Every structure is written in structure tokens, then in C-alpha cells.
Amino acid sequence: MTTPTEAAAEGVIHLRAAGVSLVLDLRGNGLPAVLHWGTDLGDLSRQDLHRLAEAVTMLPIAAFPDAVPRAALLPEHGTGWPGQPGLTGHRQGADWSPLFTRDSLELETAAQSVKVRATDAAARLSLVLEAGLTASGLVRMRAAVRNDDPDRDYTLNGLLLTLPVPDTATELLDLTGRWCRERAPQRRSFTHGTWLRETRSGRTGHDAPLVLAAGTPGFGFGTGEVWGLHLAWSGNHRVLAERLPTGRPVIAAGELLLPGEVILGPGEEYTGPWLYASHSGQGLDGLSARFHDHLRSRPGHPNRPRPVVLNTWEAVYFDHDLDRLTHLADRGAEVGVERFVLDDGWFRHRRDDRAGLGDWYVDETVWPTGLHPLIDHVRGLGMEFGLWVEPEMVNPDSDLARVHPEWILATGGRTPADRRSQQVLDLTHPEAYAHILQRLDALLSEYDIAYLKWDHNRELVDAGHAPGGEPAVHAQTLAVYALLDDLRRRHPGLEIESCASGGGRVDLAILERTDRVWASDCNDALERQSINRWTQLLLPPELIGSHVGAARSHTTGRTHDLAFRAGTAIFGHLGIEWDLTRTTETERAELAHWITLYKQLRGLLHTGRVVRIDHPDPALWAHGVIPHDRTEAIFALTAMATPISAQPGTLRLRGLDPDATYRLRPLPPADQAPGMERGTPAWCTKGGITLPGTVLEHVGIQIPNLHPEQLLLLRLAKA
Numbered sequence: 001m002t003t004p005t006e007a008a009a010e011g012v013i014h015l016r017a018a019g020v021s022l023v024l025d026l027r028g029n030g031l032p033a034v035l036h037w038g039t040d041l042g043d044l045s046r047q048d049l050h051r052l053a054e055a056v057t058m059l060p061i062a063a064f065p066d067a068v069p070r071a072a073l074l075p076e077h078g079t080g081w082p083g084q085p086g087l088t089g090h091r092q093g094a095d096w097s098p099l100f101t102r103d104s105l106e107l108e109t110a111a112q113s114v115k116v117r118a119t120d121a122a123a124r125l126s127l128v129l130e131a132g133l134t135a136s137g138l139v140r141m142r143a144a145v146r147n148d149d150p151d152r153d154y155t156l157n158g159l160l161l162t163l164p165v166p167d168t169a170t171e172l173l174d175l176t177g178r179w180c181r182e183r184a185p186q187r188r189s190f191t192h193g194t195w196l197r198e199t200r201s202g203r204t205g206h207d208a209p210l211v212l213a214a215g216t217p218g219f220g221f222g223t224g225e226v227w228g229l230h231l232a233w234s235g236n237h238r239v240l241a242e243r244l245p246t247g248r249p250v251i252a253a254g255e256l257l258l259p260g261e262v263i264l265g266p267g268e269e270y271t272g273p274w275l276y277a278s279h280s281g282q283g284l285d286g287l288s289a290r291f292h293d294h295l296r297s298r299p300g301h302p303n304r305p306r307p308v309v310l311n312t313w314e315a316v317y318f319d320h321d322l323d324r325l326t327h328l329a330d331r332g333a334e335v336g337v338e339r340f341v342l343d344d345g346w347f348r349h350r351r352d353d354r355a356g357l358g359d360w361y362v363d364e365t366v367w368p369t370g371l372h373p374l375i376d377h378v379r380g381l382g383m384e385f386g387l388w389v390e391p392e393m394v395n396p397d398s399d400l401a402r403v404h405p406e407w408i409l410a411t412g413g414r415t416p417a418d419r420r421s422q423q424v425l426d427l428t429h430p431e432a433y434a435h436i437l438q439r440l441d442a443l444l445s446e447y448d449i450a451y452l453k454w455d456h457n458r459e460l461v462d463a464g465h466a467p468g469g470e471p472a473v474h475a476q477t478l479a480v481y482a483l484l485d486d487l488r489r490r491h492p493g494l495e496i497e498s499c500a501s502g503g504g505r506v507d508l509a510i511l512e513r514t515d516r517v518w519a520s521d522c523n524d525a526l527e528r529q530s531i532n533r534w535t536q537l538l539l540p541p542e543l544i545g546s547h548v549g550a551a552r553s554h555t556t557g558r559t560h561d562l563a564f565r566a567g568t569a570i571f572g573h574l575g576i577e578w579d580l581t582r583t584t585e586t587e588r589a590e591l592a593h594w595i596t597l598y599k600q601l602r603g604l605l606h607t608g609r610v611v612r613i614d615h616p617d618p619a620l621w622a623h624g625v626i627p628h629d630r631t632e633a634i635f636a637l638t639a640m641a642t643p644i645s646a647q648p649g650t651l652r653l654r655g656l657d658p659d660a661t662y663r664l665r666p667l668p669p670a671d672q673a674p675g676m677e678r679g680t681p682a683w684c685t686k687g688g689i690t691l692p693g694t695v696l697e698h699v700g701i702q703i704p705n706l707h708p709e710q711l712l713l714l715r716l717a718k719a
């Protein structure tokens with residue numbers, strides 16, 4: 001095989017991993033450009049690579065530069081690149097169009113990555129660009145820029161990393177959303193122009209694109225060729241797809257910097273976030289699998305079974321009462337709960353959501369002897385204890401805000417408008433940071449706390465440093481990362497959940513320092529089918545908190561039976577968010593059954609490959625998890641609404657071993673659908689049915705008559 005070093009001699013580098021090739025053009029002395037990102041090209045010789053580069057060289061066209069600008073990872077306006085430039089900034093109007101010359105190139109053969117250093121002597125700027133493939137075949141890259149001027153500042157406006165996609169990628173998909181309706185997909189044609197998604201809320205956002213994907217016409221979960229990117233950043237960001245008549249179509253992303261937010265003094269440097277990009281020749285499932293495999297390969301990935309959670313929020317809200325909570329804990333332990341999480345309402349002055357944030361002391365009026373009686377009780381029942389916190393926030397009605405009004409992020413000489421009666425604490429203020437770290441550290445040291453639910457309920461609007469009001473989102477985002485890192489260093493083993501009014505902070509940078517996300521405040525299983533499905537575009541199921549709520553959803557008012565609620569929730573990191581003290585014995589017995597099933601299946605569900613089926617009827621959804629050895633599989637067939645056809649046809653199960661024969665049977669407790677009174681398919685009978693993998697994939701099984709908002713679980717095992 002040609003090593004990257006040999007290939008570099010020809011000016012073309014071929015990186016390969018897990019079925020992906022990334023061919024970079026380093027001929028000349030400019031920044032690297034992508035010649036191919038996609039399917040593995042096999043072992044190409046130096047001559048092959050050189051000819052590949054020649055074969056795809058763009059032609060000079062009328063009214064365009066004689067040297068056609070290449071699709072560089074950081075495109076430069078100065079080359080004549082017609083689209084969004086990679087680096088934007090200036091020195092009071094000067095040095096705004098840099099053109100870099102490469103100084104050095106380092107190749108890491110083992111890591112399949114390159115590091116390029118480049119300078120623009122005239123603009124007095126230097127650049128470091130890192131790009132490579134992870135073991136799971138994800139492109140991973142980032143850039144840093146330094147101000148080399150000994151005297152003058154450089155105002156950085158943005159650093160945008162760019163990847164070209166083939167012209168055949170004519171459709172775009174990304175996600176949007178809002179509170180309780182996170183990660184809704186939207187599609188459009190990838191035509192000329194720029195499709196720009198910006199997040200200015202100072203956090204990843206309920207409406208974040210999560211992944212921006214471009215693909216061949218009609219790409220689905222199992223079909224089509226698709227290229228998608230994700231920016232690992234929890235602050236403001238820009239993600240775009242751009243196709244211009246004069247250049248290659250590209251997808252790109254970078255941090256969104258507020259005016260004057262990053263001004264580099266002499267010698268100062270800015271490093272942008274990591275960008276991750278995934279290619280798949282087999283639809284979105286293949287794209288997700290690379291993200292999932294990458295996350296699972298991290299040394300810090302949660303590696304013990306994901307414990308069943310009981311969260312108190314929708315059970316008691318702010319009604320914190322020791323007897324009520326110990327009773328709830330008893331009921332939880334009875335049904336098999338393993339981690340009891342005390343949500344909002346335990347700290348000083350917090351009798352509702354209008355006061356107390358910032359006063360991180362256990363409220364003496366509600367808890368005269370501290371949290372010890374509750375924690376001792378929970379631990380005595382064999383469960384872990386978890387606690388809700390919202391460290392980045394402060395209520396104006398709190399002791400902290402009264403003593404330190406200067407610790408509130410503000411600009412324009414005014415206090416920003418309240419949201420949920422709260423403001424954002426300036427964690428870039430060293431004393432504010434030290435205070436919050438000390439409070440959290442003290443709580444974690446005094447109490448036996450295994451888990452924090454870390455919330456973030458206010459967008460960063462008007463977020464400036466007092467007294468001048470300079471923009472603070474960038475520095476605040478880094479300060480939050482530092483705070484999480486500090487705490488985890490001090491308390492090894494502590495697990496943290498990333499919550500932001502539900503699923504407002506879901507990204508790969510926050511997940512470097514947290515162990516799961518709270519995907520949504522919506523526990524309505526119908527909504528969660530969709531929220532979980534699309535959160536899985538990026539995250540594997542074990543990182544997605546998914547709870548069984550009360551029969552009647554608190555956020556939508558819909559009512560669902562337990563099989564639908566639990567059968568939906570077990571495909572994530574399972575929890576309960578329901579007042580079990582007000583349930584019947586029958587309900588608790590059924591819930592216990594589901595929890596037992598989850599415990600049996602979590603080893604598979606949290607390591608296997610996620611499959612989402614494209615069914616032509618939008619009412620019928622199916623998804624499953626298949627372990628890598630494909631000896632078994634778990635699927636759920638869900639009626640999201642009433643199917644359009646009386647005969648909805650067959651369900652074809654993808655991802656199985658075509659050479660194996662499987663025994664397929666419905667899995668209790670979700671093995672009966674009311675509609676089956678009108679006729680039961682052969683495979684739904686007790687013994688199930690035995691079929692070859694090829695038949696299951698290419699012929700399928702008859703779909704039974706399901707009522708809307710009903711699901712059936714299917715278990716397959718090699719016969």
C-alpha cells in the first residue's frame with residue numbers, strides 16, 4: 001500500500017479508514033483541497049493518485065481566474081474562490097483577504113491525518129490546519145489562526161471549515177426544532193445559492209441543525225449516497241451548504257463570532273472547534289453508524305450498563321417533601337430503578353422557578369438536616385443518587401445576584417430581559433467561576449452523588465462582560481467546558497447529563513464532558529419516536545435519556561398505554577418520570593416487566609448498530625438494533641398514525657446476515673396489537689416464524705393491523 005508519505009511526494013495524499021477515502025491535493029504550496037471524500041478507492045499507486053488529480057482538475061472558464069480556485073478546506077477569497085471564504089477578519093479594514101503559503105506538512109500515518117502550517121507574510125497571519133480520518137471513517141478537522149503582527153490587533157470575524165461534495169448531491173437534509181419538539185427533519189433541493197443555518201442563542205440550540213447532510217436524490221435511512229457534517233461546539237455557530245455556478249458544491253461550518261468577540265492581540269491565537277463529517281454509501285444509517293462507532297471508541301464513553309433512572313420532575317415538580325420523595329424512591333426501587341435523581345427545587349429560595357438559582361446550598365427550611373435522610377434512604381434501597389443543578393444561571397431574586405450583580409452577563413449598560421426569570425452568570429469572571437466551582441465541589445464532597453443533571457434554561461442574549469459589555473459567548477462556552485472538566489477531575493466517576501430546557505445542548509463537544517443528553521422535556525412517546533430517531537442521527541441510543549412519563553403526557557395532553565410509552569423509551573437510556581406513588585399495582589407490575597426487559601436487552605441495545613426502516617407509508621415506522629455479529633436483533637414496529645392502506649404491505653428488515661436463518665417472534669410485553677383481533681399474521685403467533693436473512697430483507701413479513709400509537713416489539717435470533 002502506498003503510504004501517505006510517499007504519496008505526499010507527488011503532492012497528493014490518500015488517507016483511508018473504515019471504507020472511506022480522503023484524497024487531498026497538496027500540489028503547489030497552498031492550503032490542502034479535497035480531490036475525493038467518499039467511498040474507499042482501494043490501494044492506489046502514486047501514479048494513480050497523480051492521474052486522479054489530473055482527471056478532476058476543473059477547467060478555466062470565461063470570466064473566471066486563469067488558475068481555477070480549488071475547493072480548499074479553508075477556501076481563500078484571494079484565490080478567486082467564489083463562495084464563502086474560510087478566514088474572515090481584518091486590521092481596521094486592512095489585511096482582510098489573506099492568501100496563505102504552506103510552510104510545512106506533517107503526516108501522521110498511524111492516525112491517518114495531516115497537519116499543515118501556513119503563513120501570509122503580508123497580512124502577518126499564520127494558520128494551522130489539521131485534517132484526518134478517525135478509525136470509524138469520520139473526517140475530523142480544525143483550524144487555528146495566529147496574529148503575527150508585533151504591534152497591531154487582528155479582528156477575527158470567522159473561521160469556516162469547508163468540504164466539497166460531488167455534484168450528484170442534489171438534496172439537503174438538516175434538523176430544526178423548538179422546546180418539546182427538538183430535532184425535526186427538513187429537506188430541500190440543493191440548488192444554487194447558500195443554505196445557511198445560524199445559531200445565535202449562545203448554546204447549541206433546540207433548533208440546531210445537528211447534522212447537515214447532502215445526498216443523492218431521495219436518499220433515505222438505507223439508501224442513497226450521503227455526506228454530512230457536525231460542528232462540535234456548544235455556542236453560536238454557522239453551518240451552510242453552498243452551490244455556485246462557478247465552484248464545487250460544499251458543506252461548511254464554523255463558530256459564529258459576535259462583532260469584536262475575538263480580537264487577537266500580537267502573538268495571540270484562536271483555535272476553532274472540531275468539525276466531524278461522515279460519508280455513507282448506504283443512506284443515513286451508514287452516516288450515523290460512523291458517528292456512533294466513533295463515540296463508542298472513546299476511552300471516556302460510558303462503559304457500564306446504563307442504569308434505569310427515576311427523575312422526580314414530572315412526579316413532584318417543586319413539591320419537595322421528604323416523606324413524599326422517600327415513598328417515591330421506595331416505589332422506584334420496587335420496579336427496578338437503579339438511579340434516583342432529585343430534580344429542581346432542593347436549594348435555597350427555590351420554591352418555584354422565579355428565585356434561588358445561584359444559591360447552591362441545600363434549603364434549610366425544606367431540608368433541615370440536609371439531603372442526608374433522602375440520600376441515605378435512596379442508597380439504602382441500593383440505588384445511586386443524582387441531583388439537578390443549573391450552574392451557569394442566576395435568578396435576580398437570589399442572594400448571589402444581590403451580592404454580585406456584576407457577575408451577570410450584560411451589555412449596553414442595562415440588564416438583559418429575563419427569561420424564565422433568570423440571567424446568565426459570567427463564568428469568565430474568575431471569582432464567579434471559583435465560587436460556582438467551590439459550591440458544586442462542596443455538594444459533591446459532602447453528599448454521595450453519582451450523577452448531575454446539568455441544566456441550562458436561558459439563551460445567551462445580550463451576553464456581554466460587565467462593565468464594558470464586550471461579547472462573551474465564546475469565552476463563556478470555554479469556561480463552561482473548563483468547569484465541567486475541573487469537576488470531573490475532582491470527582492472521577494461522576495456522571496453528568498447535558499440538559500438545556502430539554503434538548504437544547506446536544507453536540508459532540510458537550511459530550512466530551514457529559515455522559516448523556518436529555519433529548520427533550522417532552523415525554524409523550526409519539527413525539528419521542530421522532531425526537532429519538534433524529535437524535536440518533538448523531539448519537540447512539542445509550543447517550544439519549546428517554547423516560548416513561550405518566551399515561552397522560554404533561555406537555556401535550558395525549559394519552560398512551562404503557563406498552564407504547566415503555567416500548568419507545570427502552571430504545572434510549574431508560575428512565576421513569578412519573579409519580580409512581582399514584583400508580584396502581586397492575587401498572588407497577590407492568591412497568592417492572594419493562595424494566596426487566598430493558599436490563600436484559602441493554603447490552604445489545606447500547607452496543608449494536610441502529611437501523612431505521614424507510615416505509616412508504618408515513619404512518620408506519622420501524623427501527624431496530626443489530627449486534628455486530630448479527631446473531632440476533634430487536635426491532636420495534638410502530639403505527640404513528642392510521643396507515644393509508646388497508647393492506648400496508650410488508651416490513652423488510654435490513655442489516656441482518658443474509659446467509660443466516662432467523663427465528664422471529666413478537667416480544668412480550670409488546671407482543672399484542674389490538675388490531676390483531678382482525679387477523680394475526682403467521683409470524684405473530686406464539687412460536688414465531690423461521691426465515692432466511694435474505695427473505696427477511698428482500699421479501700419481508702406482513703404488517704399486522706396496528707391501532708394508531710401502538711407498537712410491536714420483534715426479537716430475532718439465529719435459528
Ligand code: GLA
Nearest residue numbers: 313343344499500501502521
Ligand atoms: C428544565 C429541564 C426540565 C426540568 C426543569 C426544572 O426545563 O429541561 O427537565 O429539569 O428545567 O426546572
